[in-house]
Amino acid sequence: MFSVVFPGQGSQMVGMGKELYDKFDLVKNLFKEADDTLNFSISKLILEGPKEELDLTTNTQPAIFLISYSIFSVVKMEFNLDLNKAKYFAGHSLGEYSALSCAGYLDFKETLRILRIRGDAMQNSVPKGEGGMVAVLGSTVDTIEKILTEKLKVQIANDNSEGQIVLSGKIADLEKLIQILKDNSIKNIKLPVSAPFHCNLMNNATKIMSEELNKLNFLSGQNKLISNVTAKEIRDLDELKNLLIRQIENRVRWRESVINMIENDVNHFIEIGPGKVLSGLIKRISRDVKIDAINSQNDIESLKL
Numbered sequence: 001m002f003s004v005v006f007p008g009q010g011s012q013m014v015g016m017g018k019e020l021y022d023k024f025d026l027v028k029n030l031f032k033e034a035d036d037t038l039n040f041s042i043s044k045l046i047l048e049g050p051k052e053e054l055d056l057t058t059n060t061q062p063a064i065f066l067i068s069y070s071i072f073s074v075v076k077m078e079f080n081l082d083l084n085k086a087k088y089f090a091g092h093s094l095g096e097y098s099a100l101s102c103a104g105y106l107d108f109k110e111t112l113r114i115l116r117i118r119g120d121a122m123q124n125s126v127p128k129g130e131g132g133m134v135a136v137l138g139s140t141v142d143t144i145e146k147i148l149t150e151k152l153k154v155q156i157a158n159d160n161s162e163g164q165i166v167l168s169g170k171i172a173d174l175e176k177l178i179q180i181l182k183d184n185s186i187k188n189i190k191l192p193v194s195a196p197f198h199c200n201l202m203n204n205a206t207k208i209m210s211e212e213l214n215k216l217n218f219l220s221g222q223n224k225l226i227s228n229v230t231a232k233e234i235r236d237l238d239e240l241k242n243l244l245i246r247q248i249e250n251r252v253r254w255r256e257s258v259i260n261m262i263e264n265d266v267n268h269f270i271e272i273g274p275g276k277v278l279s280g281l282i283k284r285i286s287r288d289v290k291i292d293a294i295n296s297q298n299d300i301e302s303l304k305l
Contacts, residue, residue, distance in 0.1 A: 002268035003261050004083050006068045006091035006098035011275035012060050014049040017067040019296055020074055027070045034066050037109045038116055061094045061119035062112045068098040068273035071294055079300050088261050090226035092278060093252050105221035117212050121205035123195055131196030132174050136165045137187040152177055157198035158252045161284035168196035198252055206248045213241050231256035258285045270294060
Protein backbone atom coordinates (compact mmCIF):
# COMPACT_ATOMS: atom_id res chain seq x y z
CA MET A 1 0.00 0.00 0.00
CA PHE A 2 1.16 3.56 -0.65
CA SER A 3 0.69 6.98 0.91
CA VAL A 4 0.94 10.35 -0.82
CA VAL A 5 2.81 13.05 1.13
CA PHE A 6 3.27 16.77 0.51
CA PRO A 7 6.19 18.99 1.62
CA GLY A 8 6.05 22.16 3.66
CA GLN A 9 7.97 25.39 3.85
CA GLY A 10 11.67 25.19 2.99
CA SER A 11 11.13 23.18 -0.21
CA GLN A 12 10.63 26.26 -2.37
CA MET A 13 13.05 27.35 -5.09
CA VAL A 14 12.85 29.85 -7.95
CA GLY A 15 11.94 27.99 -11.14
CA MET A 16 10.17 25.11 -9.41
CA GLY A 17 7.58 23.51 -11.66
CA LYS A 18 8.92 25.22 -14.82
CA GLU A 19 9.40 21.99 -16.77
CA LEU A 20 5.78 20.94 -16.24
CA TYR A 21 4.58 24.52 -16.80
CA ASP A 22 6.32 24.61 -20.19
CA LYS A 23 4.98 21.20 -21.27
CA PHE A 24 1.39 21.07 -20.04
CA ASP A 25 -1.47 23.53 -20.64
CA LEU A 26 -3.10 22.07 -17.52
CA VAL A 27 -0.30 23.57 -15.40
CA LYS A 28 -0.37 26.91 -17.25
CA ASN A 29 -4.11 27.12 -16.56
CA LEU A 30 -3.62 26.35 -12.84
CA PHE A 31 -0.93 29.06 -12.60
CA LYS A 32 -3.25 31.59 -14.28
CA GLU A 33 -6.09 30.58 -11.97
CA ALA A 34 -3.77 31.12 -8.99
CA ASP A 35 -2.78 34.59 -10.26
CA ASP A 36 -6.44 35.53 -10.67
CA THR A 37 -7.38 34.14 -7.24
CA LEU A 38 -4.57 35.89 -5.37
CA ASN A 39 -4.72 39.13 -7.41
CA PHE A 40 -0.99 39.13 -8.12
CA SER A 41 1.37 37.16 -10.35
CA ILE A 42 2.48 34.34 -8.08
CA SER A 43 3.36 32.46 -11.29
CA LYS A 44 5.97 35.10 -12.23
CA LEU A 45 7.35 35.00 -8.67
CA ILE A 46 7.66 31.22 -8.79
CA LEU A 47 9.23 31.08 -12.25
CA GLU A 48 11.46 34.16 -12.09
CA GLY A 49 11.86 35.20 -8.45
CA PRO A 50 13.33 37.12 -6.75
CA LYS A 51 14.15 34.45 -4.17
CA GLU A 52 13.86 36.90 -1.26
CA GLU A 53 10.24 37.59 -2.16
CA LEU A 54 9.41 33.94 -2.80
CA ASP A 55 10.85 33.10 0.63
CA LEU A 56 8.38 35.41 2.40
CA THR A 57 6.02 33.09 4.26
CA THR A 58 2.93 34.80 2.86
CA ASN A 59 4.15 33.91 -0.67
CA THR A 60 5.88 30.60 0.06
CA GLN A 61 2.80 28.82 1.38
CA PRO A 62 0.48 29.29 -1.62
CA ALA A 63 3.45 28.85 -3.99
CA ILE A 64 4.42 25.41 -2.68
CA PHE A 65 0.79 24.36 -2.66
CA LEU A 66 0.38 25.48 -6.30
CA ILE A 67 3.38 23.37 -7.37
CA SER A 68 2.22 20.33 -5.40
CA TYR A 69 -1.32 20.59 -6.77
CA SER A 70 0.01 21.05 -10.32
CA ILE A 71 2.22 17.95 -10.10
CA PHE A 72 -0.64 15.94 -8.59
CA SER A 73 -2.95 17.07 -11.41
CA VAL A 74 -0.43 16.15 -14.13
CA VAL A 75 0.10 12.69 -12.63
CA LYS A 76 -3.64 12.12 -12.48
CA MET A 77 -4.93 13.85 -15.62
CA GLU A 78 -2.05 13.55 -18.10
CA PHE A 79 -0.62 10.18 -17.09
CA ASN A 80 -3.80 8.53 -15.75
CA LEU A 81 -2.13 7.35 -12.54
CA ASP A 82 -4.71 7.26 -9.76
CA LEU A 83 -2.99 8.64 -6.68
CA ASN A 84 -6.37 8.60 -4.91
CA LYS A 85 -5.89 4.86 -4.48
CA ALA A 86 -3.50 5.81 -1.68
CA LYS A 87 -4.32 4.51 1.80
CA TYR A 88 -3.41 7.89 3.34
CA PHE A 89 -2.68 11.47 2.37
CA ALA A 90 -0.43 13.50 4.67
CA GLY A 91 1.57 16.71 4.55
CA HIS A 92 4.15 18.58 6.61
CA SER A 93 2.67 21.78 8.06
CA LEU A 94 1.35 23.74 5.04
CA GLY A 95 1.67 20.44 3.15
CA GLU A 96 -1.33 19.25 5.14
CA TYR A 97 -3.40 21.76 3.13
CA SER A 98 -1.98 20.36 -0.12
CA ALA A 99 -3.00 16.92 1.11
CA LEU A 100 -6.57 17.87 1.96
CA SER A 101 -7.05 19.77 -1.31
CA CYS A 102 -5.66 16.98 -3.52
CA ALA A 103 -7.76 14.48 -1.57
CA GLY A 104 -10.88 16.51 -2.36
CA TYR A 105 -11.64 18.12 1.01
CA LEU A 106 -11.03 21.72 -0.06
CA ASP A 107 -11.41 23.58 -3.35
CA PHE A 108 -8.20 24.65 -5.18
CA LYS A 109 -9.03 28.37 -5.05
CA GLU A 110 -10.08 28.23 -1.39
CA THR A 111 -6.80 26.51 -0.51
CA LEU A 112 -4.76 29.21 -2.25
CA ARG A 113 -6.72 31.93 -0.48
CA ILE A 114 -6.50 30.34 2.97
CA LEU A 115 -2.75 29.68 2.65
CA ARG A 116 -2.12 33.29 1.67
CA ILE A 117 -3.94 34.34 4.86
CA ARG A 118 -2.19 31.65 6.92
CA GLY A 119 1.25 32.68 5.68
CA ASP A 120 0.60 36.36 6.39
CA ALA A 121 -0.82 35.60 9.85
CA MET A 122 2.13 33.40 10.82
CA GLN A 123 4.65 35.90 9.45
CA ASN A 124 3.15 38.76 11.44
CA SER A 125 2.21 36.95 14.65
CA VAL A 126 5.53 37.90 16.27
CA PRO A 127 7.47 41.13 15.65
CA LYS A 128 10.43 40.54 13.35
CA GLY A 129 13.60 39.67 15.24
CA GLU A 130 11.84 38.53 18.44
CA GLY A 131 11.46 34.85 17.61
CA GLY A 132 13.38 32.13 15.83
CA MET A 133 13.92 28.42 15.29
CA VAL A 134 16.80 26.05 15.99
CA ALA A 135 17.36 22.61 14.47
CA VAL A 136 18.77 19.96 16.79
CA LEU A 137 20.66 17.09 15.18
CA GLY A 138 21.55 13.67 16.51
CA SER A 139 19.39 13.80 19.63
CA THR A 140 16.04 12.35 20.69
CA VAL A 141 12.69 13.90 21.57
CA ASP A 142 12.96 12.48 25.12
CA THR A 143 16.36 14.11 25.66
CA ILE A 144 15.19 17.48 24.34
CA GLU A 145 11.98 17.41 26.39
CA LYS A 146 14.03 16.88 29.55
CA ILE A 147 16.16 19.92 28.68
CA LEU A 148 13.09 22.03 27.96
CA THR A 149 11.66 21.44 31.44
CA GLU A 150 14.32 23.79 32.82
CA LYS A 151 11.97 26.80 32.66
CA LEU A 152 12.86 27.56 29.07
CA LYS A 153 9.95 28.97 27.06
CA VAL A 154 10.93 26.97 24.01
CA GLN A 155 8.77 24.33 22.30
CA ILE A 156 9.39 21.46 19.94
CA ALA A 157 7.98 22.72 16.64
CA ASN A 158 8.82 19.77 14.39
CA ASP A 159 9.64 16.17 15.28
CA ASN A 160 10.87 15.47 11.77
CA SER A 161 12.80 12.20 11.89
CA GLU A 162 15.25 10.18 13.92
CA GLY A 163 17.85 12.72 14.99
CA GLN A 164 16.21 15.84 13.54
CA ILE A 165 14.10 18.04 15.81
CA VAL A 166 13.24 21.73 15.34
CA LEU A 167 12.59 24.09 18.26
CA SER A 168 10.77 27.45 18.36
CA GLY A 169 10.78 30.32 20.82
CA LYS A 170 11.93 33.83 21.61
CA ILE A 171 15.49 34.67 20.62
CA ALA A 172 16.61 35.21 24.24
CA ASP A 173 15.29 31.79 25.28
CA LEU A 174 16.80 30.12 22.23
CA GLU A 175 20.22 31.60 23.09
CA LYS A 176 19.99 30.06 26.57
CA LEU A 177 18.95 26.77 25.03
CA ILE A 178 21.86 26.80 22.56
CA GLN A 179 24.29 27.13 25.45
CA ILE A 180 22.69 24.18 27.26
CA LEU A 181 22.84 22.11 24.06
CA LYS A 182 26.50 23.05 23.64
CA ASP A 183 27.24 22.05 27.24
CA ASN A 184 25.64 18.66 26.49
CA SER A 185 27.56 18.26 23.18
CA ILE A 186 24.31 18.32 21.19
CA LYS A 187 24.69 19.70 17.68
CA ASN A 188 22.35 22.53 16.72
CA ILE A 189 21.86 25.01 13.89
CA LYS A 190 20.01 28.33 13.88
CA LEU A 191 17.52 28.31 11.03
CA PRO A 192 17.19 31.26 8.63
CA VAL A 193 13.52 31.91 9.38
CA SER A 194 11.80 35.14 10.34
CA ALA A 195 9.27 33.73 12.81
CA PRO A 196 8.94 30.96 15.45
CA PHE A 197 6.41 28.62 13.84
CA HIS A 198 4.41 25.89 15.62
CA CYS A 199 4.63 27.27 19.14
CA ASN A 200 2.39 29.37 21.40
CA LEU A 201 3.96 32.60 20.10
CA MET A 202 1.74 31.98 17.05
CA ASN A 203 -1.38 32.72 19.14
CA ASN A 204 -2.48 35.67 16.99
CA ALA A 205 -2.21 33.50 13.89
CA THR A 206 -4.36 30.86 15.60
CA LYS A 207 -7.10 33.44 16.22
CA ILE A 208 -7.04 34.59 12.60
CA MET A 209 -7.03 31.05 11.21
CA SER A 210 -9.80 29.99 13.57
CA GLU A 211 -12.05 32.70 12.11
CA GLU A 212 -11.08 31.87 8.53
CA LEU A 213 -11.36 28.09 8.84
CA ASN A 214 -14.75 28.35 10.50
CA LYS A 215 -16.02 30.16 7.38
CA LEU A 216 -15.02 27.27 5.12
CA ASN A 217 -17.25 24.46 3.95
CA PHE A 218 -15.10 21.35 3.77
CA LEU A 219 -16.09 18.72 1.25
CA SER A 220 -16.24 14.97 1.77
CA GLY A 221 -12.85 13.94 0.42
CA GLN A 222 -11.87 10.60 -1.03
CA ASN A 223 -8.89 9.71 1.14
CA LYS A 224 -7.94 9.23 4.77
CA LEU A 225 -5.84 12.09 6.15
CA ILE A 226 -3.15 11.89 8.82
CA SER A 227 -3.02 14.87 11.20
CA ASN A 228 0.18 16.73 12.05
CA VAL A 229 -1.17 17.34 15.55
CA THR A 230 -2.07 13.77 16.51
CA ALA A 231 -0.06 11.73 13.95
CA LYS A 232 -3.27 9.71 13.57
CA GLU A 233 -6.10 9.40 11.07
CA ILE A 234 -8.61 12.26 11.09
CA ARG A 235 -12.08 10.88 11.76
CA ASP A 236 -14.49 13.57 10.53
CA LEU A 237 -14.77 17.08 9.09
CA ASP A 238 -15.34 18.77 12.47
CA GLU A 239 -12.18 17.18 13.79
CA LEU A 240 -10.33 18.21 10.62
CA LYS A 241 -11.21 21.87 11.13
CA ASN A 242 -10.26 21.77 14.82
CA LEU A 243 -6.91 20.10 14.11
CA LEU A 244 -6.02 22.61 11.40
CA ILE A 245 -6.61 25.41 13.92
CA ARG A 246 -4.52 23.64 16.58
CA GLN A 247 -1.77 22.91 14.06
CA ILE A 248 -0.59 26.55 14.10
CA GLU A 249 0.75 26.33 17.68
CA ASN A 250 1.31 22.59 17.99
CA ARG A 251 4.19 20.27 17.17
CA VAL A 252 4.33 18.75 13.68
CA ARG A 253 4.57 15.05 14.57
CA TRP A 254 6.03 13.95 11.25
CA ARG A 255 8.18 11.09 12.57
CA GLU A 256 5.22 9.63 14.45
CA SER A 257 2.95 10.12 11.41
CA VAL A 258 5.26 8.13 9.16
CA ILE A 259 5.65 5.37 11.77
CA ASN A 260 1.86 5.19 12.16
CA MET A 261 1.36 4.84 8.41
CA ILE A 262 4.01 2.11 8.21
CA GLU A 263 2.40 0.25 11.11
CA ASN A 264 -0.85 0.38 9.11
CA ASP A 265 0.65 -1.48 6.14
CA VAL A 266 2.07 1.42 4.10
CA ASN A 267 5.32 0.36 2.41
CA HIS A 268 5.56 3.00 -0.32
CA PHE A 269 5.62 6.80 0.06
CA ILE A 270 5.13 9.16 -2.89
CA GLU A 271 6.25 12.75 -2.27
CA ILE A 272 4.40 15.25 -4.47
CA GLY A 273 5.95 18.72 -4.57
CA PRO A 274 9.19 20.64 -5.02
CA GLY A 275 12.40 19.06 -3.71
CA LYS A 276 12.94 15.84 -1.80
CA VAL A 277 12.85 16.99 1.82
CA LEU A 278 10.23 14.52 3.02
CA SER A 279 11.85 11.66 1.11
CA GLY A 280 15.06 12.31 3.05
CA LEU A 281 13.21 12.39 6.37
CA ILE A 282 11.31 9.18 5.61
CA LYS A 283 14.58 7.41 4.74
CA ARG A 284 15.89 8.34 8.17
CA ILE A 285 12.74 6.95 9.80
CA SER A 286 12.70 3.65 7.89
CA ARG A 287 15.01 2.08 5.33
CA ASP A 288 12.48 -0.68 4.63
CA VAL A 289 10.01 1.38 2.60
CA LYS A 290 9.99 2.47 -1.03
CA ILE A 291 10.12 6.24 -1.61
CA ASP A 292 9.45 8.22 -4.81
CA ALA A 293 9.91 12.00 -5.03
CA ILE A 294 7.83 13.30 -7.94
CA ASN A 295 8.58 16.73 -9.37
CA SER A 296 9.46 16.19 -13.05
CA GLN A 297 8.10 14.38 -16.11
CA ASN A 298 10.84 11.74 -15.80
CA ASP A 299 9.78 11.12 -12.18
CA ILE A 300 6.17 10.65 -13.26
CA GLU A 301 7.07 8.35 -16.14
CA SER A 302 9.07 6.09 -13.83
CA LEU A 303 6.35 5.98 -11.13
CA LYS A 304 4.78 2.58 -10.58
CA LEU A 305 1.77 2.26 -8.31
